[in-house]
Amino acid sequence: MNDVISVHDVGQTFVGRDGSKVTALQNVDLKLRRHEFVSLIGPSGCGKSTILRLIAGLLRPSEGEIKIYGMPVLEPRDEIGMVFQRPTLLPWANVVDNITFPMKHKHGRVDDRDRKRARDLLSMTGLADFAERNPSELSGGMQQRVAIARSLLHDPDILLMDEPFSALDSLTRDEMSLELLRIWTERPKTVVFVTHSIQEALLLSDRIVVMSARPGRVAEIIEVPFARPRTIDTLADPAFNAMANEMRIKLFSRGKE
Amino acid sequence: MSERRKNLLLAAMDRHLAIVVFIGVVAVWELACRALQIPQFILPAPSAIGASMVEMNLHRWIEHAWTTLSVALTGYFCAILIALPLAIGIVKSRFLSRLVLPWLVVIQSTPIIAVAPILVVTLGTGSLPKVVITTLITFFPIVIATATGLAAVPPELVELSRSLRAPIRRQYLQIRLPYAAPFIFGALKVGVTLSIIGAVVAEFVAAETGLGYLILFSTSSFKVPTAFASLTILVVISLLLYGLVDLLHRRFVSWQ
Numbered sequence: 001m002n003d004v005i006s007v008h009d010v011g012q013t014f015v016g017r018d019g020s021k022v023t024a025l026q027n028v029d030l031k032l033r034r035h036e037f038v039s040l041i042g043p044s045g046c047g048k049s050t051i052l053r054l055i056a057g058l059l060r061p062s063e064g065e066i067k068i069y070g071m072p073v074l075e076p077r078d079e080i081g082m083v084f085q086r087p088t089l090l091p092w093a094n095v096v097d098n099i100t101f102p103m104k105h106k107h108g109r110v111d112d113r114d115r116k117r118a119r120d121l122l123s124m125t126g127l128a129d130f131a132e133r134n135p136s137e138l139s140g141g142m143q144q145r146v147a148i149a150r151s152l153l154h155d156p157d158i159l160l161m162d163e164p165f166s167a168l169d170s171l172t173r174d175e176m177s178l179e180l181l182r183i184w185t186e187r188p189k190t191v192v193f194v195t196h197s198i199q200e201a202l203l204l205s206d207r208i209v210v211m212s213a214r215p216g217r218v219a220e221i222i223e224v225p226f227a228r229p230r231t232i233d234t235l236a237d238p239a240f241n242a243m244a245n246e247m248r249i250k251l252f253s254r255g256k257e
Numbered sequence: 258m259s260e261r262r263k264n265l266l267l268a269a270m271d272r273h274l275a276i277v278v279f280i281g282v283v284a285v286w287e288l289a290c291r292a293l294q295i296p297q298f299i300l301p302a303p304s305a306i307g308a309s310m311v312e313m314n315l316h317r318w319i320e321h322a323w324t325t326l327s328v329a330l331t332g333y334f335c336a337i338l339i340a341l342p343l344a345i346g347i348v349k350s351r352f353l354s355r356l357v358l359p360w361l362v363v364i365q366s367t368p369i370i371a372v373a374p375i376l377v378v379t380l381g382t383g384s385l386p387k388v389v390i391t392t393l394i395t396f397f398p399i400v401i402a403t404a405t406g407l408a409a410v411p412p413e414l415v416e417l418s419r420s421l422r423a424p425i426r427r428q429y430l431q432i433r434l435p436y437a438a439p440f441i442f443g444a445l446k447v448g449v450t451l452s453i454i455g456a457v458v459a460e461f462v463a464a465e466t467g468l469g470y471l472i473l474f475s476t477s478s479f480k481v482p483t484a485f486a487s488l489t490i491l492v493v494i495s496l497l498l499y500g501l502v503d504l505l506h507r508r509f510v511s512w513q
Contacts, residue, residue: 053416
């Protein structure tokens with residue numbers, strides 16, 4: 001019962017417009033402890049994002065059950081913050097208004113406390129000077145930082161991240177990963193992180209859930225042995241790279257089966 | 258120095274290119290009419306058009322222009338009032354979209370000009386049939402553009418909205434409609450010029466006043482300069498309305 005998120009024997013079947021059925025997930029079991037950082041990795045179409053949306057309560061599972069704090073997820077819940085692959089900020093609103101948008105959208109108003117929190121989050125993500133700017137004036141990496149700040153505004157216990165750095169160039173990507181680690185250390189959260197990058201998963205996660213495609217299943221769960229805090233030096237560690245290579249070979253041979 | 262002055266002149270020409278071309282065309286037109294002695298009922302010179310404008314009383318012009326403008330604007334606003342909720346309905350409900358879209362296409366494919374006389378028989382000769390015709394011509398592009406814009410919202414933002422369990426009304430007011438604004442304004446600009454076309458078409462069928470009526474009436478008695486004068490005023494009104502909507506577009510969608 002100490003699990004924050006529990007995915008129990010979940011299957012997901014989508015019915016196409018022509019009536020054909022596609023099984024996206026089958027018999028998925030997954031449990032996340034408090035403040036655990038777990039990555040989902042696997043080939044495209046293995047249902048990683050579907051799991052995220054099931055946990056978020058945006059989808060109802062066709063089979064099985066998903067619980068958060070032991071309670072079945074029947075609709076989206078307040079404890080959850082979401083970050084998507086694209087920043088998807090509102091282009092007409094400045095950075096602060098974008099971060100406070102969830103409050104405006106949910107409650108119809110934004111109070112001074114929300115604005116204060118937004119500015120704190122901006123300082124934490126190193127964007128304090130950009131509060132009044134519009135998203136179009138920011139780089140892709142900065143926009144994604146704003147999106148992360150937006151997801152943290154209501155201080156959620158759970159953070160669901162759907163390939164948040166995959167649209168960024170590789171340098172910015174490493175920088176953002178380390179930044180996310182710093183934020184996560186400062187404000188511990190239970191994180192489900194979908195990614196295509198082995199290195200990213202290894203650097204960030206406590207455990208990596210490797211998935212197989214069509215239908216999506218949990219193929220393997222890998223404990224990541226590297227000590228925290230992980231830094232840029234972790235990326236240079238030979239043991240780190242050896243494990244990354246080993247995983248790459250494993251994933252590759254699984255893909256060919 | 259003279260090189261620089263030449264550059265300045267060129268830059269000024271470049272900036273006011275449209276006006277320079279316009280003046281050039283009017284000048285060539287005037288000269289051609291005089292040189293070739295083209296009869297007024299075939300092609301009146303700009304000076305003759307100007308003279309015919311002055312010839313008629315100003316308040317008569319205003320009366321005709323106002324008739325046309327009021328029909329156009331009433332039809333335009335009716336079109337907006339119908340189009341926006343209809344577009345939201347189409348985006349919201351697949352059933353409604355399947356029900357309504359074929360009818361929209363049928364209406365759009367119908368030559369409204371051909372329907373106009375029928376509508377006058379059905380609805381009488383007052384301003385009602387004119388407004389209906391204008392609305393019919395105007396609303397289709399607004400519906401389609403608005404529906405396209407509302408559906409063009411990034412799906413992640415819709416998921417964000419759902420994950421916050423925000424009321425659907427706010428999803429439309431705070432996400433979808435602002436996102437659709439550039440699409441909507443694009444259609445509103447096209448729509449406002451269509452509304453003038455609608456009003457003129459309606460006046461061709463049945464009217465006692467209005468600029469469309471004036472064109473029909475003056476050509477029937479070979480007063481072609483008056484027809485051209487009416488046409489000029491129609492173009493000016495249309496341009497002004499377009500400019501006004503464009504101004505609103507820039508004012509409200511400055512982020513684009």
